[in-house]
Amino acid sequence: MDHLEMTFDYAKSSTKGISLTYDIHDIEKKKRKLLSKIGERVAKVRSASPELAVFDDEKMMELFSKLDDIDERIAVRTRERSAKLDPATQ
DSSP states (O other): OOHHHHHHHHHHHHHHHHHHHHHHHHHHHHHHHHHHHHHHHHHHHHHHOTTSOGGGOHHHHHHHHHHHHHHHHHHHHHHHHHHHHOGGGO
16 A cells, blocks of 8 residues: 555544544534433423322333433444544443
8 A cells, every 4th residue: 555545544533533522512412402301301290290200201201212212323433433533442
């Protein structure tokens, strides 16, 4: 592999790493918004029905499901970025 190809491969890998980092930050922002909604929902459920278990609330379970999906997306992107930045770890 010549020097030009190595430089191109490095630039391509670096660009992908940057893109993944921005994607991770965007997903984390969505997670913070979702956590805020969960907090609001918990307060609302508690006010309306203090005896009601939070986990019996259908909307709450939907929010928790979205949170699980977001956490998985963050984990996948973080692994992808690590693999791009340090291919020796694979």
